[in-house]
Amino acid sequence: MKSLRIGGYGPGIVTIGGDLTRVAAPSFLAAHPALPVLYAVGELERGWLTAFDTRDGLAPLDERPSEGSLPCHVAVDPAGTLLAVANYGDGTAILQRLDARGAFEGEPIVLRHQGSGPNRERQEGPHAHQVVFHDDILHVSDLGTDEIRRYRYDGTPLEPIRLPPGTGPRHFAFSGSRLYVAGELDGAVTLIDGERRTTVPASRREGLNYPSHLQLEGEFVYVANRGPDTITVLLADDLSPVAEVPSGGAWPRHFAIDGDRLYVADQESAGVAVFALVDGVPEPTGEVYGVESPACVLIM
Template sequence: MGDVKRHLYIGGYGPGVVTSSGELARLAAPSFLARHPSLPMIYAVGELAQGWITAFSVREGRLAPWDERSSDGDSPCHLAVHPSGAFLAVANYGDGTAGLHRLDARGVFDGDPIVLRHQGSGPHPERQQGPHAHQAVFHDDLLHVSDLGTDQIRRYTLEGEALEPIALPPGTGPRHFAFAGPVLYVAGELDGTVTRLAPGDDGIRVRASTAVTENAPSHLELAGDLVYVANRGPDTISVLRADDLSQVAEVPSGGHWPRHFAIDGDRMYVANQYAGNVVEFALTDGVPEPTGEVIEVESASCVLPA
């Protein structure tokens, strides 16, 4: 594996959460991880039909299970912690529910969750027969949840009150998204696009990849004035300018089916699910260049820098 410069936590569909130093915390299908903003705590979903959330304490880089509870939904695939550390949100893909869980001063679960149920469908005959919550993001003190099944970014107050959702074109299949102030960027898993929505304009919509093969974009992230998106199918990472979504570069992901990536300073780490690896890239003028460092992890689906 070589000398990995940063400590990483890696989730997937293998035996549990793996660290770049070789430690293993056993857990069933920990497909996504999130960190508490101020406490030594990491949270993982268990992407099962009867989903779970596990809270780990971190001690000298090692994970110790501290608390767990049901995700109150089918196949949780994403979670996020509010910047205050007071709430954890989870997105359950299978039945489209989302949940708001209060955290106490220790970072463990406190009281009953608020379960956010949703209905609706979209035009895709197989993937949009019902709601599919895919990502949870706290922004402007609201919870935003992408719903691949209904082509919406659902919005809720921290008390669970539903607000008017953000609608995307039918068949988009919104997966992961990010904000830059009031500007929203969305990866469309079903139509292979990236959409930029800003107040007062009609939006910009481009193909996420220039490849002619079928593309199911996965993770999207902003860094400075650039937007990065992982392309499953072409197996690439696209780099786009944030202001107009023009392409800066498109580079191989270093494996098959890049499900997630993380940017940490001048490094990018890409989790290639079907290749079973995490590949390190150096960001040179914003463009990922492979460093040669590769971590083998079964069914890697999420990478979280320490």
């Protein structure tokens, strides 16, 4: 049976229907693709990374520094041999080898960066926000420098994907060679398909919008919008609008999809709202799990 686990800025990792595992600021979680192991970042000034064995609750397996400040995202490559972390505070990312147990092996490759953007308050320096393994390359969104940074698995830097100044790329996803990017600072979703680029507003509601999580599911792109507090559904083919619905709370920071269910972490209303997906469109079920300051939903 699958477990629903919630990370955030409360007292620890909440397992719905299970126990609370106390750990500091576990703002993002990731599961190993083949082993019963869960990874959590500790979004602290001196960032931390913890591995848990999930066979009987959450038992600590290994831990180490994230080599940067305020780690906000963690991911494991499809082969289960590499882990990556994005440190928002100083823009540093790391590549960490994993052993046969899913524990950390050897010293990490530390990927430092420089640069800035036109937004003086948010882009004074690099701010790594998400790490994604795709086509044997590590991709790192950098909100501070308006880039998707790219690295080989040995840490060799490749030419980045550059976005318009002030985009503030946050979360992104691939579909083959197509790249979808949520801009936290420009409030838009951009589709990059070869030389063709399409950009649309992430929300059509009035007021400021700070998109957070973006996810591809079948023929649809889903985006969480902080400010209007909505979930937008777009057609993946051309970003044409399908629907925009209330997120079930305030400040939707992240969401997860499991079959015909959508779970939204509404950070400022202390709840994870549950939606049914009907022809791709979220419909509220009325069910909300009370969780203090949720920031990430993981289904494993």
